[in-house]
Amino acid sequence: MSAILEVVGLHKSFGPVEALRGADLQLQTGEVLAIVGDNGAGKSTLIKHISGVYKPDAGQILLAGEPLDLSSPREARERGVETVYQDLALADDLSIGANIFLGREPMRRLFGFLPYVDDRTIRRETAELLRRIRSEIPTAARTVARLSGGQRQAVAIARAIYWQAKVVLLDEPTAALAVMERERVIHHARDLAAHGVGVIYIGHNLTEILQVADRIVVMFRGRTVHVTAAGDTNQETLIKYMTGYTDSAKAA
Secondary structure (H helix, E strand, O other): OOEEEEEEEEEEEEOOEEEEEEEEEEEEOOOEEEEEOOOOOOHHHHHHHHOOOOOOOEEEEEEOOEEOOOOOHHHHHHHOEEEEOOOOOOOOOOOHHHHHOOOOOOEEEEOOOEEEEOHHHHHHHHHHHHHHOOOOOOOOOOOOOOOOHHHHHHHHHHHHHHOOOOEEEEEOOOOOOOHHHHHHHHHHHHHHHHOOOEEEEEOOOHHHHHHHOOEEEEEEOOEEEEEEEHHHOOHHHHHHHHOOHHHHHHHO
16 A cells, blocks of 8 residues: 555644644555544644644645645545545435536536536436445435435435545544444444545544544644554554653653
């Protein structure tokens, strides 16, 4: 595997508060990299840098070896970085297909010069995409408003697959979901990695993290303090790093 994304020495302050104090990570192509940490560890701030919401005060982000200097989330998507948020952010009044193609709709021309949205292509491509990810979403659903939380997450993940994202950020993707739907989202995260996508998975449920991740990054007070293969660690060890216990033990 080769690194698709690298974060090197990222710093970010909001007034006197240091949110990031030298955060580092390396994401490989085709892997699920989980980031864990207590509240205030810097996870969300780090993700917002990768997704184009914030610019760092210092440090660098590299995508496939090239500097990733983003000015907006839209630019991040154009560069191949998609984000699936914990609040299930989709346009409720639009169909599944319209959400997948939002802002990137295929067009046709009437009489050779009047442009219009090619709804037939959207429906066909959407149906094929949902079959591809083995989703239980009804393709005939008129809008996404009535879909379950897990189905809505599947739509967002399907969008990332269709547009051939290089990196997908899953920010607490199962926070609002029932147990069975959590299992489906975990499956979709693994499916993304199987398609060669680098997946960053943010979560608090360590049982879930150990199930979904190939590797785990632990953050504490704005820094990366521990990196491990998921199969080489356990919840107790992760909690020690998350709470700063190992630093306290070293100081003692």
